[in-house]
Amino acid sequence: MTDELDLSQEWKWYYEERGKRVVSNLQKKNINAIFAVNKTEALASVLAMIPEGAKVVRGDSMSVDQVGVMEALKERNQNVIIDAFARDADGRTVLKGKERRQAQKEAFHADVFITGANAITLDGKIVSTDAVGNRVAPVIFGPEKVILVVGANKIVTDLDAALRRIHEVAAPLNAKRHALKHHRPEFGQLPCVITGVCVDCNSEWRICRYTTIIEGSMASEKGRINVVLVGEDLGI
Numbered sequence: 001m002t003d004e005l006d007l008s009q010e011w012k013w014y015y016e017e018r019g020k021r022v023v024s025n026l027q028k029k030n031i032n033a034i035f036a037v038n039k040t041e042a043l044a045s046v047l048a049m050i051p052e053g054a055k056v057v058r059g060d061s062m063s064v065d066q067v068g069v070m071e072a073l074k075e076r077n078q079n080v081i082i083d084a085f086a087r088d089a090d091g092r093t094v095l096k097g098k099e100r101r102q103a104q105k106e107a108f109h110a111d112v113f114i115t116g117a118n119a120i121t122l123d124g125k126i127v128s129t130d131a132v133g134n135r136v137a138p139v140i141f142g143p144e145k146v147i148l149v150v151g152a153n154k155i156v157t158d159l160d161a162a163l164r165r166i167h168e169v170a171a172p173l174n175a176k177r178h179a180l181k182h183h184r185p186e187f188g189q190l191p192c193v194i195t196g197v198c199v200d201c202n203s204e205w206r207i208c209r210y211t212t213i214i215e216g217s218m219a220s221e222k223g224r225i226n227v228v229l230v231g232e233d234l235g236i
């Protein structure tokens, strides 16, 4: 009997078709990209990309956590792990103040920097916005290898759609997440968090500060950036 309410096959097909197109276009831009059908396959791919002994620094990313990368790295115990975004059960960062800042700076000297992205266009542009810059700057320069874990829900048609996605979806939800779970009431006062709608605010706690558009890598940097595109909804 056909289950009319189950759309999982349709979504799987949709994400795979769009995902494979993005992967092909990223590869044309000297970015090493693969499509993983699900989180399990994504985790295996990410772990295979991280050599034994490598110093791994994590940028804030729900997608990395949902795939289970940091837990798996800790379990296999082959790497030095620096994670400025590790939190205790109450949602507070384990590292604080100068120590946390230093951990963020370690990204620039990492063997592997791992984080997510806010949007990827069908023609292979990776677009992200950050409040402080620690999540986006090392993707451009610094670490030997960059791994980006991205759900196929973040594939968009073009740059305009990428920026719209950031302001309409990613930034408000991320700000709400910090307000709700991370003891950051200041983010709860942003217009987009109060109303759910971005007004391109000038709040001193505006969360959208630094936007990067990665249009591939130079031939000499080929394969430095690695994208694991996952055929499931990940992150925000």
Ligand code: SF4
Pocket (backbone or CB within 6 Å): 166, 167, 168, 171, 172, 190, 191, 192, 193, 197, 198, 199, 200, 201, 202, 203, 205, 206, 207, 208
């Ligand atoms: S209202 Fe301000 S903080 Fe919120 S998404 Fe718009 S620009 Fe970013």
